[in-house]
Amino acid sequence: MAAIxxxxxxxxxxxxxxxxxxxLALRPLRLTIEEGEVFGFLGPNGAGKxxxxxxxTGLVFPTxxxxxxxxxxxxxxxxxxxxGFLPEQPYFYDHLSARELLNYYGQxxxxxxxxRSARVEQMLARVGLSDSxxxxxxxxxxxxxxxxxxxxxILHDPKLVFLDEPMSGLDPxxxxxxxxxxxxxxxxxxxxFFSTHILSDAEALCDRVGVICQGExxxxxAVADLTSGTQGKIEIIFYAQKVPVGLTNLGAGASVxxxxxNAILAEDQQDAALEVLRRERLKVISLNPVRxxxxxxxxxxxxxxxxxxxxxxxGVGV
Amino acid sequence: xxxxxGYIAFNTFREAVRDRVLYNLIAFALLLSGAAILVGEISIxxxxxxxxxxxxxxxxxxxVVIAIFIGIGLVSKEIDKRTLYTVLSRPVRRWEFVVGKxxxxxxxxxxxxxxxxxxxxxxxxxxxxxxxxxDGWVLVALYFIVLQFLIVCALTLFFSTFSTPLLSAxxxxxxxxxxxxxxxxxxxxxxxxxxxxxxxxxxxYLVPNFSxxxxxxxxxxxxxxxxxxxxxxxLYALLYSTMAIAGAVLIFQRRNLK
Numbered sequence: 001m002a003a004i005x006x007x008x009x010x011x012x013x014x015x016x017x018x019x020x021x022x023x024l025a026l027r028p029l030r031l032t033i034e035e036g037e038v039f040g041f042l043g044p045n046g047a048g049k050x051x052x053x054x055x056x057t058g059l060v061f062p063t064x065x066x067x068x069x070x071x072x073x074x075x076x077x078x079x080x081x082x083x084g085f086l087p088e089q090p091y092f093y094d095h096l097s098a099r100e101l102l103n104y105y106g107q108x109x110x111x112x113x114x115x116r117s118a119r120v121e122q123m124l125a126r127v128g129l130s131d132s133x134x135x136x137x138x139x140x141x142x143x144x145x146x147x148x149x150x151x152x153x154i155l156h157d158p159k160l161v162f163l164d165e166p167m168s169g170l171d172p173x174x175x176x177x178x179x180x181x182x183x184x185x186x187x188x189x190x191x192x193f194f195s196t197h198i199l200s201d202a203e204a205l206c207d208r209v210g211v212i213c214q215g216e217x218x219x220x221x222a223v224a225d226l227t228s229g230t231q232g233k234i235e236i237i238f239y240a241q242k243v244p245v246g247l248t249n250l251g252a253g254a255s256v257x258x259x260x261x262n263a264i265l266a267e268d269q270q271d272a273a274l275e276v277l278r279r280e281r282l283k284v285i286s287l288n289p290v291r292x293x294x295x296x297x298x299x300x301x302x303x304x305x306x307x308x309x310x311x312x313x314x315g316v317g318v
Numbered sequence: 319x320x321x322x323x324g325y326i327a328f329n330t331f332r333e334a335v336r337d338r339v340l341y342n343l344i345a346f347a348l349l350l351s352g353a354a355i356l357v358g359e360i361s362i363x364x365x366x367x368x369x370x371x372x373x374x375x376x377x378x379x380x381x382v383v384i385a386i387f388i389g390i391g392l393v394s395k396e397i398d399k400r401t402l403y404t405v406l407s408r409p410v411r412r413w414e415f416v417v418g419k420x421x422x423x424x425x426x427x428x429x430x431x432x433x434x435x436x437x438x439x440x441x442x443x444x445x446x447x448x449x450x451x452x453d454g455w456v457l458v459a460l461y462f463i464v465l466q467f468l469i470v471c472a473l474t475l476f477f478s479t480f481s482t483p484l485l486s487a488x489x490x491x492x493x494x495x496x497x498x499x500x501x502x503x504x505x506x507x508x509x510x511x512x513x514x515x516x517x518x519x520x521x522x523y524l525v526p527n528f529s530x531x532x533x534x535x536x537x538x539x540x541x542x543x544x545x546x547x548x549x550x551x552x553l554y555a556l557l558y559s560t561m562a563i564a565g566a567v568l569i570f571q572r573r574n575l576k
Contacts, residue, residue, distance in 0.1 A: 013574070013576070054403075054575065057403075057406075057407040058406065058407065059402075059403055059406060059407065059574075059575040060574040060575060060576065061572070061574060077409055077411065078409070080407060080408055080409040080410075081408075081409045083407065084407075085403065085404065085407035086404075087400055087403040087404065089400075090400070090403070090404065091399045091400050091401055092401060092404065093329065093333065093401055095332065095333045095336040095337060096329075096332075104325060104329055105404065105405075105408065107321070107322075107325045108322055108325055108326075108405060108408045108409070108410050109408050109409065110322075110409055149404075152404055153404075156408075162407075
């Protein structure tokens with residue numbers, strides 16, 4: 001079953017002094033996310049990622065279109081007891097301690113009193129805040145608030161979790177922990193829909209990704225497919241202090257780092273390249289096909305926008 | 319009562335307490351005890367009049383200031399700080415949030431007023447060396463002040479759903495001042511000719527009639543308050559605050575949390 005079915009969801013805001021000029025924040029979006037899937041929503045700032053998440057969590061209302069979440073209409077109040085949401089750069093009631101906040105959110109989520117406290121402690125431990133659980137949130141760092149945000153998003157054991165830039169504000173260790181948490185959610189069979197700027201995280205975590213730009217979905221694809229294709233190139237790493245001339249003659253692009261050389265050349269030159277290295281008695285460390293990266297896919301999807309911008313600039317110049 | 323409304327109300331109350339809003343009680347206590355001691359020394363036979371007047375006016379003003387200062391940020395601050403996002407993405411309906419906030423603010427003011435009322439009664443006892451039967455009307459005046467707070471809270475919350483905190487404060491305070499002069503405005507409407515009279519009449523019916531709640535002078539003189547006024551004021555405050563809350567809910571239901 002689809003966890004999320006977005007059916008031509010569209011959002012525009014009225015701007016200007018008289019609020020008569022519409023500004024499109026999200027063009028009609030059609031997207032399906034399957035249950036148990038980890039879906040990454042990629043795009044530059046102002047692309048429409050947060051608007052989409054806010055529409056799905058009922059914080060803003062669509063101008064047109066609708067969505068079905070966990071088989072229910074998005075307006076159905078029962079949906080909200082099944083979803084968790086971490087907003088971008090979250091801010092919480094700073095007069096409360098982390099423990100009090102989670103307890104309050106547990107109450108609002110309809111969690112029964114029995115077992116709520118234990119669940120709160122479990123969540124605090126899971127995000128590494130057990131020791132600071134009694135401190136008021138006004139004394140928390142940005143990273144600690146992000147952890148609280150993650151804890152509140154999964155506190156009530158939702159089936160579907162929306163995370164808006166979950167790695168934002170976290171140090172490398174914190175990012176690693178969030179990655180582990182998302183992996184754990186996937187393992188538990190939860191559906192995760194998250195937006196991010198960090199492509200390596202998306203590549204490591206997501207089953208599928210969507211690229212959105214200027215409110216328009218530019219492409220959706222399975223990460224495995226996007227990164228499995230070779231580009232007809234190979235990468236050879238070997239011990240040497242300079243690039244052999246024979247390899248340069250084969251058209252290899254190479255860089256020297258310490259006593260290692262990293263050379264990239266056409267796949268059909270593989271045998272010739274190995275022959276050069278054998279002749280020069282150089283020790284090969286690795287030889288791998290160069291795979292497509294998510295970054296390339298992302299840039300490829302954004303390229304038309306960049307071209308359009310350049311065209312517009314030219315137009316203005318004329 | 320819906321349990322989610324109760325949780326939101328309690329959190330609002332807890333926030334006010336932890337933000338040291340109730341510290342105003344210290345200023346109130348100092349003002350009242352200072353006044354009681356001073357009045358005891360300089361006024362002859364009018365100690366009761368002065369203490370009741372001063373005490374009840376202070377209760378009213380302190381309460382209105384607190385209602386406005388907390389009320390203006392109840393919704394707008396939550397939108398600006400984005401604390402609302404993690405509340406409304408839960409199974410909390412928007413009307414529950416508004417009503418919970420209203421009850422939380424009202425609860426804060428009730429506790430505040432209760433403590434201040436005890437202060438007034440103690441000051442009264444201090445200068446008169448005991449209670450008289452007519453002091454019972456002071457309780458009615460306090461009840462009217464609480465009714466006033468209900469309306470002020472509802473109005474600040476109403477403005478808070480669509481306006482900035484500063485504008486909400488200006489609107490509410492302006493309505494409070496105009497409403498406190500509603501009696502005079504009504505008199506003006508009756509005698510003013512043409513458009514002026516018509517405008518004054520419309521304003522009289524639109525703004526909350528706070529002047530009807532002000533019986534401080536009567537009770538200071540020991541005058542009785544008619545039962546009919548108690549009934550009318552109770553119904554009026556209930557109706558007016560319900561309408562303001564309904565308006566707040568209607569606006570907030572449609573608001574995009576950008």
